[in-house]
Amino acid sequence: MFPRTLLCLALSAAVTPVLADTVWLKNGDRLTGTIKFFDGTKLLLETDYGGSIPLSWKKIATLESDQELLIKEGQISGERAKSLLAAESGKVTLANGDAPRTIELASIQQIMKPKPLVEDLxxxxxxxxxxxxxxxxxxxxxxxxxxxxxxxxxxxxxxxxxxxxxxxxxxxxxxxxxxxxxxxxxxxxxxxxxxxxxxxxxxxxxxxxxxxxxxxxxxxxxxxxxxxxxxxxxxxxxxxxxxxxxxxxxxxxxxxxxxxxxxxxxxxxxxxxxxxxxxxxxxxxxxxxxxxxxxxxxxxxxxxxxxxxxxxxxxxxxxxxxxxxxxxxxxxxx
The missing domain is CATH 2.40.160.40 (monomeric porin ompg)
Structure with a gap:
């Protein structure tokens, strides 16, 4: 009976969708989904429970993501982050191997999935x-x-x-x-x-x-x-x-x-x-x-x-x- 129970739990975990990204709001709320884009004012979070949800950047405390994202602090150049790690309120950590870097959310102008040839295309x-x-x-x-x-x-x-x-x-x-x-x-x-x-x-x-x-x-x-x-x-x-x-x-x-x-x-x-x-x-x-x-x-x-x-x-x-x-x-x- 015990092995059968473990098998059922394993199958349930396999079919349950894993939401890679999490956004913490300053009011204490936490939202999960997939970060699609940030344009300087709104962060678009794709969810399976509410569709595409635009979030005011000023209301976000911190966020994390398992996907590779292009983080632009200026209008021209950007930094590829292998993942994003939650930090203290108003900040986020860019994880790139052995050299993670914590930056202010206010310094970020754009977040997007990097393109193969022109990253910010x-x-x-x-x-x-x-x-x-x-x-x-x-x-x-x-x-x-x-x-x-x-x-x-x-x-x-x-x-x-x-x-x-x-x-x-x-x-x-x-x-x-x-x-x-x-x-x-x-x-x-x-x-x-x-x-x-x-x-x-x-x-x-x-x-x-x-x-x-x-x-x-x-x-x-x-x-x-x-x-x-x-x-x-x-x-x-x-x-x-x-x-x-x-x-x-x-x-x-x-x-x-x-x-x-x-x-x-x-x-x-x-x-x-x-x-x-x-x-x-x-x-x-x-x-x-x-x-x-x-x-x-x-x-x-x-x-x-x-x-x-x-x-x-x-x-x-x-x-x-x-x-x-x-x-x-x-x-x-x-």
């Missing part, structure tokens, strides 16, 4: 596809594909987007356009950055056939963490327009861009919006507006359903464009 992005087939008195086929990715390391951030939309009504193409954009951000401090960007748009149906834009200017990052991000940028741009009739126009303009996303319900639902408002310097009546807003519902860790509304508006002396699109589709994220 953070890559996020998604591809959304929407297909709409309507068979009625007027047959309609609508294809919409959008790509967006962001890569951050140290003081640099790379942003890339691309999109394609094509619509046929009774086998006649009524919409056929695509666009791509690349922007490079150089952070000056935790919030302020300087951006340079290149953008190209091509439309085979509308009067405004081609748009090329080069711009640069300051930006401000309100927040950027595991629960979402919000940034704005003010740019001075050089724009080149080419119309379907062969006419061309070039001008300088000012624009304001925004990029926002926020995760809700334990990161199951994502609210997102991005866009740009532009104003040419030469003509007080001209302006451009390009924006999107939507919701993304996470089906699995990588798959999602999304609904989105987009508005593209150009009011200029050489031509006009006013287009609104709604889409419901499927996407993958990373």
């Amino acid at each position: 953070v890559i996020t992005g998604n591809i959304d596809a929407a297909l709409d087939y309507k068979r009625a008195e007027n047959d309609t086929d609508d294809y919409d594909i959008d790509f967006k990715t962001q890569m951050r390391h140290g003081l640099w951030r790379h942003n890339a987007t691309a999109g394609y939309n094509r619509e046929l009504r009774d086998d006649v193409v009524t919409t056929d356009n695509w666009s791509t954009e690349y922007a490079l951000d150089r952070f000056i401090d935790e919030h302020w950055f300087w951006q340079g960007r290149l953008e190209y748009k091509r439309d085979k149906i509308e009067d405004l056939a081609r748009q090329r834009t080069v711009g640069t200017g300051p930006g401000y990052q309100f927040w950027d963490n595991e629960l979402g991000a919000f940034s704005v940028a003010g740019l001075v741009n050089r724009g080149d327009y080419e119309f379907a009739n062969g006419e061309k126009d070039n001008f300088y303009s000012l624009s304001m861009k925004w990029d926002y996303n926020r995760y809700l319900l334990g990161k199951t639902v994502e609210l997102f919006s991005d866009g740009e408002i532009g104003k040419p310097l030469a003509n007080a009546a001209d302006y451009t507006f390009d924006a999107a807003v939507g919701l993304r519902y996470k089906v699995t860790d990588w798959a999602s359903l999304n609904v989105k509304a987009e508005r593209d508006l150009v009011n200029g002396s050489e031509g006009e464009l006013d287009e609104t699109r709604y889409s419901l589709g499927f996407g993958v994220g990373w």
